[in-house]
Amino acid sequence: MSLSTFLRTAPLGLLTLSASFVDWAHAQSAVAGDLTLAAPYGIPPGLFNTSIMRTVRQSAVWVPGYNLSAPEGFGPSGNGSAVDGWQLGVAVADNVPLRDAEDPGVDRAQVIDATTLWLQAPAGVEYLNATAWKLCATVFPYVNMSAVVEGGDGDGQNNGNCGAWLTDECAAAVNEAALAHGMNAAGDCFNMTIPERCAPYFMRNGGNGTVVVLDEKTLADGRFYAWGSPPTSTGDTDALESALGHVWPVLLTWIQFSPGGGVFSANTHVSCLAASSNGTGTAKERESQSERRLRDEPDESTRQKTAKGSEPRRTTLDF
Secondary structure (H helix, E strand, O other), X not given: OOHHHHHHOOOOOOEEEEXXXXXXXXXEEEEEOOOOOOOHHHOOHHHHHHHXXXXXXXXXXXXXXXXXXXXXXXXXXXXXXXXXXXXXXXXXXXXXXXXXXXOOOOOOOOEEEEEEEEXXXXXXXXXXXXXXXXXXXXXXXXXXXXXXXXXXXXXXXXXXXXXXXXXXXXXXXXXXXXXXXXXXXXXXXXXXXXOHHHHHHEOXXXXXXXEEEOOHHHHHHOEEEEEEOOOEOOOOHHHHHHHHHOXXXXXXXXXXXXXXXXXXXXXXXXXXXXXXXXXOOOOOOOOOHHHHHHHHOOOHHHHXXXXXXXXOOOOOOOO
């Protein structure tokens, strides 16, 4: 499989990215997909996942979503599959050690601030019906923070509205571009570039979004993206404040298939959130969907269900 093909499809894989820009003094590293298989900078996943339990702050917002357990779409309402209760969140942990990082050139005496993005389903969504649904998340990490305005609504809370940071025009353009260029008639999700109307709010050459197809294992864990800040020294408060205040636009694309296999409907929604903002959601990263399922449905058959993961695919990109 070619690199371009993998970046477009990667249905169950894992993507590791490294990126550097003239705007930043150092490279950053990110992982998209199953965070139990890899972590930024080649940190062993076990060490990374233990370290990020020391969450400094997190924030969640409600997002419109659908019942991914529902059957294929038919009729004018698509089986009435829209459901409330989906929450999109961001969390930041500080002083994540690089001592066992495998990426070349890393100073293993330093640490990073780690940002994770996660999605939590409502309790009524039991599993992913992969023949009927596909859910893609496109993350746009390279926001130009010197250009954005202070986010939040009138009472100081963030409800996920990107207009508070990137303008309503930019948010609408992202949704339009997603339907036009972020997917095809077969339901494949593609990486996409931010529209021209959004260019001022992203770093030079940094408007590319990374698409993640959320499989059942990733949905069960909840986390689908991890970002490692430039390496720094332990206790660097300036670096931590930068990570906490960074705005993360995340585009969710919900694709429902028809009984014949074609796309029945596609809906997109872009949200913006920052760990330092006062999100209107109530979810916490530490309670994964799998933990919630065990709590809400503690029968033995449910406890024994585990989704099989795939082997990681590691790719390094230099921009």
